[in-house]
Amino acid sequence: MFRQVKKDQTDITIYINDQAVPAKTGELVAAVLLRQGIISCHKSPKNDQRGPYCMMGVCFECIINFEDGRTEQACQVYAEDDLHVYLPITSA
Amino acid sequence: MKANFDAIIIGGGLIGLSIAYGLARRGHDCLVLDASDTDFRAARGNFGLVWVQGKGSGFPAYADWTMRSSELWPALKDELQINDPKPLGLEQNGGIHICLSQSEFSDRANKLETLRSHQNGRFSYEMLDRADLLKLQPGLGSDVIGASWCPHDGHVNPLYLLRTLHSSLIRHKGTFQSDAAVSNILHQSGIFIVESKQGNFEAPCLVLAAGLGNRILAPMIGLEQTVRPQKGQILVTQKTEKLIKVPMTLLRQTAEGSIMIGDSHEELGFDTSSSADIMAQIASRAKRTLPMLEKQNIIRSWAALRVMSPDGYPMYDQSPKYPGGFAITCHSGVTLSAVHCFELAADIERGKLGVSVQPFTERRFDVSPS
Amino acid sequence: MKIDSNYDIIIIGSGPAGMSAAIEASKHKLSVLLLDDQSSAGGQVFRNIAGNQRRKSASSFLGRDYWSGSKLANEFENIQIDVITQSRVWQIGEDKSVYFSCKTKAFCAQAKFVIIATGAMERPMPIPGWTLPGVMTVGAAQTLLKNDSMGAEDAIFAGTGPLFYLTIWQYLKAGFRVKAVIDTAPSKLPFYSFLWAIPALLQIRLLVKGFQWRSFIQKNTEYFKNASSVSFKGVNKADIIHFVDNTGTKKSIDGEHFFIHQGVIPNINLSMATEVKHLWSDRQKCWYPYTDKFGESSTRGIFVVGDGAKIFGVQVAVLSGRIAAKRIANYGSGISMMSTISSLVKRGIQKSARPFLDHVFAPTREWLVPVHDNVIVCRCEALDKAEITEAINLGVSGPNQLKSFSRAGMGRCQGRLCGLTVQHMIAEHNKIAEKDVGYYRLRPPVRPITVGELAALTEHDKIL
Numbered sequence: 001m002f003r004q005v006k007k008d009q010t011d012i013t014i015y016i017n018d019q020a021v022p023a024k025t026g027e028l029v030a031a032v033l034l035r036q037g038i039i040s041c042h043k044s045p046k047n048d049q050r051g052p053y054c055m056m057g058v059c060f061e062c063i064i065n066f067e068d069g070r071t072e073q074a075c076q077v078y079a080e081d082d083l084h085v086y087l088p089i090t091s092a
Numbered sequence: 093m094k095a096n097f098d099a100i101i102i103g104g105g106l107i108g109l110s111i112a113y114g115l116a117r118r119g120h121d122c123l124v125l126d127a128s129d130t131d132f133r134a135a136r137g138n139f140g141l142v143w144v145q146g147k148g149s150g151f152p153a154y155a156d157w158t159m160r161s162s163e164l165w166p167a168l169k170d171e172l173q174i175n176d177p178k179p180l181g182l183e184q185n186g187g188i189h190i191c192l193s194q195s196e197f198s199d200r201a202n203k204l205e206t207l208r209s210h211q212n213g214r215f216s217y218e219m220l221d222r223a224d225l226l227k228l229q230p231g232l233g234s235d236v237i238g239a240s241w242c243p244h245d246g247h248v249n250p251l252y253l254l255r256t257l258h259s260s261l262i263r264h265k266g267t268f269q270s271d272a273a274v275s276n277i278l279h280q281s282g283i284f285i286v287e288s289k290q291g292n293f294e295a296p297c298l299v300l301a302a303g304l305g306n307r308i309l310a311p312m313i314g315l316e317q318t319v320r321p322q323k324g325q326i327l328v329t330q331k332t333e334k335l336i337k338v339p340m341t342l343l344r345q346t347a348e349g350s351i352m353i354g355d356s357h358e359e360l361g362f363d364t365s366s367s368a369d370i371m372a373q374i375a376s377r378a379k380r381t382l383p384m385l386e387k388q389n390i391i392r393s394w395a396a397l398r399v400m401s402p403d404g405y406p407m408y409d410q411s412p413k414y415p416g417g418f419a420i421t422c423h424s425g426v427t428l429s430a431v432h433c434f435e436l437a438a439d440i441e442r443g444k445l446g447v448s449v450q451p452f453t454e455r456r457f458d459v460s461p462s
Numbered sequence: 463m464k465i466d467s468n469y470d471i472i473i474i475g476s477g478p479a480g481m482s483a484a485i486e487a488s489k490h491k492l493s494v495l496l497l498d499d500q501s502s503a504g505g506q507v508f509r510n511i512a513g514n515q516r517r518k519s520a521s522s523f524l525g526r527d528y529w530s531g532s533k534l535a536n537e538f539e540n541i542q543i544d545v546i547t548q549s550r551v552w553q554i555g556e557d558k559s560v561y562f563s564c565k566t567k568a569f570c571a572q573a574k575f576v577i578i579a580t581g582a583m584e585r586p587m588p589i590p591g592w593t594l595p596g597v598m599t600v601g602a603a604q605t606l607l608k609n610d611s612m613g614a615e616d617a618i619f620a621g622t623g624p625l626f627y628l629t630i631w632q633y634l635k636a637g638f639r640v641k642a643v644i645d646t647a648p649s650k651l652p653f654y655s656f657l658w659a660i661p662a663l664l665q666i667r668l669l670v671k672g673f674q675w676r677s678f679i680q681k682n683t684e685y686f687k688n689a690s691s692v693s694f695k696g697v698n699k700a701d702i703i704h705f706v707d708n709t710g711t712k713k714s715i716d717g718e719h720f721f722i723h724q725g726v727i728p729n730i731n732l733s734m735a736t737e738v739k740h741l742w743s744d745r746q747k748c749w750y751p752y753t754d755k756f757g758e759s760s761t762r763g764i765f766v767v768g769d770g771a772k773i774f775g776v777q778v779a780v781l782s783g784r785i786a787a788k789r790i791a792n793y794g795s796g797i798s799m800m801s802t803i804s805s806l807v808k809r810g811i812q813k814s815a816r817p818f819l820d821h822v823f824a825p826t827r828e829w830l831v832p833v834h835d836n837v838i839v840c841r842c843e844a845l846d847k848a849e850i851t852e853a854i855n856l857g858v859s860g861p862n863q864l865k866s867f868s869r870a871g872m873g874r875c876q877g878r879l880c881g882l883t884v885q886h887m888i889a890e891h892n893k894i895a896e897k898d899v900g901y902y903r904l905r906p907p908v909r910p911i912t913v914g915e916l917a918a919l920t921e922h923d924k925i926l
Contacts, residue, residue, distance in 0.1 A: 001718065005611045005636050006520055024610070026501060026513065031610035039595035039699055045331070045348065046844035049698045051595040055602035056506060057499065057909075058583045058729070060842065060874035061593075069387035070566070070912065071330065075605070078501050078548075129860025129900055136866050255867045258856055270859035329913070330874060348869075353913070365737065366905045368553050368561050368570070368919065375916035386914035391874045393905050 002034040012081040017090055023079040030055060030062045030074035033087075041074065042088040049089065063088055093290075097123040097267070099297040099440070100286055102274050102309060105135030106250075106425030107432060108301035109257035114437025115297075116264035117171075123295070124261065125272040125288050127305070132321070132364065134303050135425060137396020138250035139326060139354050140346070141339060142182070142427050145189060145217055145242035149203050152210045153451040154405050158424070159215060160448070161431035162244050168430040169248070175260040178252045181347035187245025187339045188220070188228070190236055190381050197237045204240055217242040229337050235380045239340075247339040249346060250426050257429070274302070277312040279414050284313070299440060300419040303399045304362075314413035316454055317421055321397035323358040325370050327378075328392040335384055343378060351388065353378045357398075366393040398423040401454075408436070408452040410445050418445070419454075468572045469495045469544075471790060472560045474551050474732070475579035477505020478531065478776045479768025481538040482783030483577050490791035494543040495571055497562055499550045499909075503538055504531070505581050505768075506601065507776055509608035511535045523635035524608065525628070527776070534780065553906035554578075554736045558763055561906070561919075568915040575763045575790045578733055578751075579783060582726035582769035585748065585825065586879045587621075588832045588839050588847075591694025592722070596701070600629045600723035613638045614719035618703055620692045621723035622647040623823040627675040629721070634682050642684045642715050644705050646724075648826055649688040668815050686713070690826065691833075694720060724825035728770050731876055734904040738764060742897035745820050746773060747830065748882065749901055755806060757786035765790070774813050781809040831886045839887075840880040842873020850884060854891045860900045861885055874910065877902040 010022035014032060023032045030052045033041070040049040042063045052062040055075045062074040065086040074085070101112045104126030112122045127133075144162050148155030162184065169182045191197040201219050208215050220228070221238045228241070261268060272290040277298070279285070284298040300309045303319070310317040331349030339345075342354045356370045371393055378385050399421055401407045406422035418440055422428055439446045445453075470492040473480050480496060481503060487494045496503075504511045508531035514521040515532060546564055553561040558573045584599045591597065600621065606612045607629075618641050619630050626645075633640055679685060688708035694700040704714045727748035734740060739752040739760035750772045757765040765786045768779035785805050832839065835848040845868060853868035861884050864870060870884055871877040877884075881902050889896045907916075 002606070002612055002614045005523070005607075005613065009611065027610050028605075031606055031612055034606070034614075035612065044593070044841070044844040048593065048844065049595050050593060050841070052598060053593075053602065054584060054599050055605040056583065058875065058878050069384075071387075071389055076499065076550075126859065129858075129862045130903065136862070251866045251869075255853075255856070258867070262856065268857050270857055270863070327913075327916075328872075330910070365556075366553075368555060368559075368906070371906075372916050372919035375913045376920045379913055379917040386912065386917075388913050389874075389910035390907055390913060390916060391910050392872065392876070393907065395905070 001037060004035070012079060014079050014081075014083040014085065017086055018084070025079065025081070027079045028055070028075050029064060029077040029079055029083070029085055032079055033062070033074060038087070040089050095291070095293050097121050097293065097295040099123070099299065100125065100284065100293055100295040101299045101301055102286065103301035103303060103305065104258070104268060104270075105133060105301065105303060106138070106254060106257070106429055107303075107420055107422065108299070109254065109261060110425070110429045110432035111299055111301060111420065111437050111440065112266055113257050113261045113264065114433035115441060116261050116266040118437065118441055120441065122261070122266045123293055124266065124268045125274055125286065125290070125293070126268065126270050127273050127302070128271050132304055132362070132397050134396050134399050134423070135254055136251070137324065137326065137394055138426050139352060140247050140250040140344060140426060141187070141341070142184060142246045142248055143187060143341070143424070144215065144244040144427075145187065145240060146203060146207070147424070148405075149207045151405050151451070153448065155207055155211055155215065157431060157448055158427060159211070159244065160435070161428050164430035164434050168433055172256040172260050175263045176256040178255055179347060180248050180252050180256060182246065182248045183339070184244070184246030185338070186241055186243045187247070187341070188225070188239040188241050189341045190239045192235045192237065192380060194237055200240050215244070231335070231382055231384045233380045233383045245339065247344050248426060253426060253429060274309060277309065279313070282416070284414070284417060297416045297440065298418070303421070304397060306419055306421050310419045313411045313417040313419070315409050315411050315417070315419045317407055317409070317419050318454070318457070319399050319401055319407070319421055321362055322400040323356065323360050323363060323395055324354065324398055325356045325366060325374060326394040327353040327371060327374055327390045328394065329353070329385070329388040330391050332388060335382070340381070343381060351385065362397065364395045364397060366395050402457055406452045407454050408445055408449045409454050416443060467493075467495070468574070469493045470573065471575045471577060471787070472497065472558070472571060472573035473577045473579060474560070475505060475581060475768070475770070476503035476538070476545075477507060477579060477581050477768060477779065478534060479770070479779035479783040480505065480577070480579035481534055482780040483579060483767060483787040484543055485534075485537050485541055486784045486787035487791065488541040488543055490787070492787075492791060495573070496543060496545045497549040497551055497560070498545070498547050501547050503545070504535060506604070507531065508535060509605060512539065514608065521611070523632050523637075525632055525635070527628070528608070531776070550909040551732060552909045552911050554732065554764070563909065563911050563915055566912070566915060568911060568919050570919065575765065575793070577757075577765045577767060577783070577786055578736075578770055579768045580729050580732055580770045582773055583729040583878065585724055585727045586883050587722050587724055587829050588837050588883050589692055589694075589722075589829060590832070590834055590837050591696070591700055593838045593841055594694050594696050594700035596696070596699045596718060597694055597720045597722065600626050600721045601726070603629050603633070603721045607632055607636065615639055616641040616717065617719045617721055618642045618644070618715060618717040619721045620644040620646065620689070620703060620705065623723055623725045624672060624819065625726065626723040627672065627679060630679050630683070631675045634678070640683045641717060642686065643679055644686045644689045644692060644703070646689050646692065646826065646829070647687075647823060649708065690828065724829045725823055726769065726773055727882075728772060729878070730770070731878060731904055732908045733759070733766055733770065734901070735906050735908045736761070736764060738766070740901075743772070744897070745817065747825070756789035757782055758789070774816050777812040778809055781805050781812065785809070831883060831890065839883050840870040840873065842875050842879075843869045845870050850887060854888055858888065861888060861902050864888060865902055871902045876904060876908070
């Protein structure tokens with residue numbers, strides 16, 4: 001299980017699939033997912049589950065969706081208060 | 093590797109492979125000589141439309157030839173899929189050409205009506221106004237006035253077409269030689285001798301299907317093919333749910349879910365770079381056509397060179413000086429693949445181009461003495 | 463939307479090379495725009511250094527090498543240049559126009575010179591189970607530690623290389639339990655590796671440090687040396703690692719989070735899409751852009767510096783950034799480059815340990831080309847070794863024909879995670895040298911950009 005080096009360092013709330021989750025300002029959304037034990041974001045064309053792998057924008061496996069239809073890499077999005085993200089794997 | 097074949101085809105793109113497979117399935121021992129991995133290769137830049145509407149409005153023979161190919165396509169698909177299960181994704185349920193202004197709409201209507209009248213009604217189409225069009229394709233932008241719809245149109249996966257032609261050729265005991273750029277062609281006692289990077293090969297029948305390379309090769313067999321490069325750029329999005337219900341001239345969705353967005357016609361010589369300004373124009377037109385595309389990520393762009401004749405129509409020639417020698421060029425390699433495979437290959441086997449394709453001779457550009 | 467400025471230099475990337483170039487350029491009063499895709503400067507190696515400085519005591523586990531970047535980062539904070547963070551460069555035009563995307567808007571900025579300092583990435587590691595959720599790279603562990611002060615308890619590490627040992631050391635210092643370390647560095651080195659040890663002695667401090675890390679790790683974790691045949695298994699996530707230990711015995715360890723590493727390679731997607739000339743390094747098994755000693759590529763005015771040019775690490779990156787900026791400041795002016803000579807010499811000394819490291823930590827073949835048919839080669843299109851082999855067997859002239867036959871390389875990552883694997887497979891099948899196989903033809907957009915963002919570029923009358 002992923003944990004922070006120093007626990008309880010959270011100051012904002014983001015929403016993953018409309019579920020409130022504590023996060024820290026400036027944290028990568030991919031890190032928030034991992035801390036929640038979410039290691040799968042989407043499915044491959046052959047239906048295998050995939051999730052964060054490189055954390056630097058190269059592998060394109062940490063895919064998240066936004067309400068406005070945008071798709072992003074979770075490791076390229078910084079957490080802000082009241083951010084809403086959706087996982088393709090659950091909305092499929 | 094042996095050196096003698098029934099037929100040598102120079103060029104392993106859609107034209108070369110369609111003809112080679114067409115000959116191989118008729119029992120001929122064929123060799124395809126293909127260039128290198130990074131050569132121009134128009135076949136890799138194809139959009140994938142199997143398109144009839146609008147073609148040949150100034151050239152009835154082309155309209156007929158295109159229609160014939162569209163009729164033969166299901167048979168080609170069935171045959172190829174026996175050899176290779178990679179799904180061609182052929183759909184021939186109609187296609188549309190979007191009009192973004194009233195004048196575009198009227199011009200289009202006139203063009204297609206002229207075409208129909210030349211073809212004795214064989215070609216059907218319908219001009220759809222915005223209301224009827226939205227029933228076919230929801231979500232069209234407010235700039236869309238209407239479209240021309242043609243039931244003969246469709247699309248296919250062009251890269252899998254290339255692949256299944258390739259594997260079908262191999263299955264029928266054809267030979268495919270890569271990295272075999274041709275430097276010279278000689279002729280002796282009815283046999284063509286082809287000098288390539290992979291050695292010399294001989295055959296009584298030779299087909300030049302090297303795209304832009306035909307310009308240099310054609311004179312070697314007493315022919316002329318004045319082809320020039322015309323750049324086209326395409327954008328490709330990530331895979332997404334089915335947003336595009338019917339293929340359009342500039343927008344189609346593949347079976348895997350990615351959306352292909354075209355296109356451009358640039359006269360920039362042998363330049364195959366992707367340019368931001370053209371890409372932006374292509375994206376802009378797509379967004380006007382289908383605003384829901386706005387948030388789709390473009391993950392890839394493509395630029396390839398169409399093989400253009402002076403009037404944009406195919407050039408099919410047989411060498412008067414060296415019987416058995418042919419030069420074949422067009423820029424609709426996907427649509428015409430079926431008719432190349434089934435009918436043009438039969439002509440080449442006979443040694444004589446048939447009536448349907450005689451109008452496509454390069455000599456149509458000769459200026460007649462007044 | 464076009465940014466109406468003509469900068470002297472646009473620098474892409476704010477790692478050690480980018481920061482150093484920016485600092486040097488500002489000393490010469492050049493106008494600079496620096497673009498970085500993260501929210502603050504530092505690149506990967508000094509990720510979030512400004513943020514971590516504010517709570518330094520809590521981040522001491524990051525180690526001396528990380529904190530050695532403070533001085534550079536502080537100097538960078540104090541220079542007067544334009545910086546746009548969270549900007550993703552997706553194209554560099556022939557005329558040095560730089561297209562980038564920031565907060566869902568596309569922009570174009572013009573420069574006389576461009577310095578690409580986009581750094582390195584992990585090499586592809588197509589081993590069984592590498593795509594299972596729960597398997598990540600050591601670079602990912604680094605980012606999570608540096609940016610998010612986060613780590614996995616009871617993680618298992620498999621691989622080798624300086625970054626591998628550093629990360630485990632940091633994990634232990636941060637107070638995480640490390641369940642096991644599976645070190646895949648082979649015991650038998652080619653004899654000529656030791657010849658490289660001689661120039662490496664110029665960097666003795668580095669080598670000593672390496673040995674210190676290794677012995678600390680051996681004391682504090684269950685450590686397996688000279689391991690091979692690493693694989694992961696699980697349904698929908700990795701829950702076990704299999705490997706063969708140094709005696710040839712098969713071993714398995716249960717786990718939840720696994721980090722793998724086999725070294726880094728230049729991230730060449732932007733430089734290749736910009737069509738500068740690239741060369742193949744047989745020693746590092748990777749492509750890198752050709753650059754002269756000042757960092758200029760085969761295209762006049764475009765420079766590539768740092769690990770994005772060739773893997774030599776932080777010190778060389780800092781020197782290269784400085785050398786490039788100095789060169790640009792004096793471009794075509796005939797001013798003596800004497801002051802650059804000392805930088806060049808210093809850099810030469812810094813580079814000296816690299817060949818030895820490359821040999822000692824070279825990935826074994828099984829990490830470069832999968833052994834088993836069902837291992838995924840192209841992650842994006844979920845193509846395994848068998849499918850790629852089938853396409854190669856049709857007769858392909860190179861990676862681009864393979865791409866058109868199989869779709870390998872057509873996914874979102876644009877070949878970053880499959881290009882080298884495919885290249886090795888084609889070389890093996892066609893029996894030609896790797897450098898002669900070539901690579902995928904890469905094109906912009908190098909980062910995804912939406913249809914809407916791209917379309918908006920036309921809505922400005924100053925479009926190029």
